Amino acid sequence: MGSTVIRNGTIVTADLSYEADLLIEGGRITAIGHGLTGDEVLDATGCYVMPGGIDPHTHLEMPFMGTHSTDDFASGTRAAIAGGTTMVVDFALPSPGQSLLDALKTWHNKSGQAACDYSYHMAITWWDRQVFDEMETVVRDHGITSFKHFMAYKGALMVNDDELFASFSRCAELGAIPMVHAENGDVVAELQARLLSEGNTGPEAHAYSRPSSVEGEATNRAIMIADMAGVPLYVVHTSCEEAHEAIRRAKMQGKRVWGEPLIQHLILDESEYAHPDWDHAARRVMSPPFRDKRHQDSLWAGLASGTLSVVATDHCAFTTEQKRNGVDDFTRIPNGTGGLEDRMPLLWTHGVNTGRLTMNEFVAVTSTNSAKILGCYPKKGAILVGADADIVVWDPEKEKTITAAAQVSAIDYNVFEGQKVKGLPRYVLSRGHVSLRDGALDTREGHGEFVARAPQGPVNRALSSWKTLTAPRPVARSGIPASGV
Numbered sequence: 078m079g080s081t082v083i084r085n086g087t088i089v090t091a092d093l094s095y096e097a098d099l100l101i102e103g104g105r106i107t108a109i110g111h112g113l114t115g116d117e118v119l120d121a122t123g124c125y126v127m128p129g130g131i132d133p134h135t136h137l138e139m140p141f142m143g144t145h146s147t148d149d150f151a152s153g154t155r156a157a158i159a160g161g162t163t164m165v166v167d168f169a170l171p172s173p174g175q176s177l178l179d180a181l182k183t184w185h186n187k188s189g190q191a192a193c194d195y196s197y198h199m200a201i202t203w204w205d206r207q208v209f210d211e212m213e214t215v216v217r218d219h220g221i222t223s224f225k226h227f228m229a230y231k232g233a234l235m236v237n238d239d240e241l242f243a244s245f246s247r248c249a250e251l252g253a254i255p256m257v258h259a260e261n262g263d264v265v266a267e268l269q270a271r272l273l274s275e276g277n278t279g280p281e282a283h284a285y286s287r288p289s290s291v292e293g294e295a296t297n298r299a300i301m302i303a304d305m306a307g308v309p310l311y312v313v314h315t316s317c318e319e320a321h322e323a324i325r326r327a328k329m330q331g332k333r334v335w336g337e338p339l340i341q342h343l344i345l346d347e348s349e350y351a352h353p354d355w356d357h358a359a360r361r362v363m364s365p366p367f368r369d370k371r372h373q374d375s376l377w378a379g380l381a382s383g384t385l386s387v388v389a390t391d392h393c394a395f396t397t398e399q400k401r402n403g404v405d406d407f408t409r410i411p412n413g414t415g416g417l418e419d420r421m422p423l424l425w426t427h428g429v430n431t432g433r434l435t436m437n438e439f440v441a442v443t444s445t446n447s448a449k450i451l452g453c454y455p456k457k458g459a460i461l462v463g464a465d466a467d468i469v470v471w472d473p474e475k476e477k478t479i480t481a482a483a484q485v486s487a488i489d490y491n492v493f494e495g496q497k498v499k500g501l502p503r504y505v506l507s508r509g510h511v512s513l514r515d516g517a518l519d520t521r522e523g524h525g526e527f528v529a530r531a532p533q534g535p536v537n538r539a540l541s542s543w544k545t546l547t548a549p550r551p552v553a554r555s556g557i558p559a560s561g562v
């Protein structure tokens with residue numbers, strides 16, 4: 078690979094905007110300055126040169142609810158690049174009883190076709206001594222430093238509070254980060270059964286069965302458990318004010334908690350489930366479900382104020398045919414929606430173009446914050462000499478209307494169909510390889526590499542010092558009365 082120069086653009090990072098050229102050699106940024114030369118020149122006139130997006134939450138080829146999500150690492154990472162995202166973090170999901178290391182092998186087999194770099198979180202779907210032991214191997218030998226826990230999906234992926242506490246405590250010892258899907262799974266299961274028995278079988282009942290208070294309660298509970306374990310907490314797909322309020326309050330108390338809204342929850346609302354077309358509503362079934370304007374305003378405020386940290390997609394794309402598995406019973410509609418290709422353009426359109434977010438905040442929540450939280454900064458999420466050349470050259474004037482017909486994702490619809498976006502990538506570079514030019518993909522299957530991440534980040538270290546300092550200690554006493562026996 079020869080050298081590449083990106084010229085005439087404005088570099089925008091999480092904290093600075095300035096005019097400079099970039100030189101890229103061997104897949105990395107090797108110089109930032111003026112008048113740089115290289116074998117290939119990419120013209121960024123009128124564009125912003127930003128760290129490529131990092132989507133910290135995807136499910137590519139995920140085995141779930143009797144099927145597999147249709148976008149795999151090949152189509153999913155191509156879709157990512159088409160929208161300016163250059164790294165995805167997926168979830169290795171051991172089935173209950175399965176070794177974490179076996180699950181990891183399965184995910185490595187799936188990801189061989191990735192066109193951009195990727196990492197995994199490891200899910201904790203069951204608990205015993207083997208899981209406890211393997212967590213250390215996963216962190217130390219495999220560079221996977223975040224562990225996901227489902228507080229919902231009872232009878233499938235859900236773990237209980239005692240398991241959460243044990244696993245969070247293990248994360249504290251290992252310098253890893255626990256993550257939660259926060260919904261009260263017991264209450265959801267009861268509500269689902271009641272709704273079905275009352276004849277509520279359609280996709281709208283999915284939303285009725287998962288009210289925002291169910292998410293708020295679980296978020297509070299997970300925060301308390303993390304606090305008791307002395308570990309930070311990452312709350313995935315924060316969709317409502319109650320969950321955001323719990324995170325906000327925890328932060329104000331000095332607890333280290335990160336909230337992750339999805340682009341779907343920021344843009345789409347619960348009225349989608351009232352659509353007269355069953356397919357339309359079922360295609361939008363995901364957990365947590367879409368909410369109303371009050372919740373959306375809360376999420377936007379959280380991003381602007383910093384109480385919410387990153388924007389993800391939870392990309393888990395099922396075809397219409399797969400959604401129809403639940404035609405008589407909403408609890409069998411595979412949960413999940415797509416968004417990888419549209420996250421960055423939609424967030425720019427509804428965030429930066431409206432003034433809700435600055436460009437620097439956009440970079441922070443789409444890229445840099447994820448890299449910092451997850452332990453791969455500044456290799457990823459940065460425009461710095463030595464960083465990987467994962468770069469998006471962003472044209473703020475470029476427009477399109479989102480359609481399934483023109484999308485890269487392998488499914489047959491797009492939940493954002495008809496939405497107009499202004500702000501799209503002109504070029505996308507994945508470790509120096511120009512993978513998108515003027516809207517045309519030139520990806521290489523298998524170019525993507527696994528990103529091993531470092532444990533014991535600054536937040537873990539600080540919490541562990543504080544925990545040691547404040548640990549309960551016996552009071553030293555001189556005169557202890559004799560026992561009564």
Ligand SMILES: NC(=O)NCCC(=O)O
Nearest residue numbers: 258363364391393412413
């Ligand atoms: N979110 C969703 O509905 N599907 C993917 C699995 C999960 O993240 O809960």
Ligand SMILES: [Zn+2]
Nearest residue numbers: 258313314364
């Ligand atoms: Zn989830």
Ligand SMILES: [Zn+2]
Nearest residue numbers: 134135136391
């Ligand atoms: Zn998910």
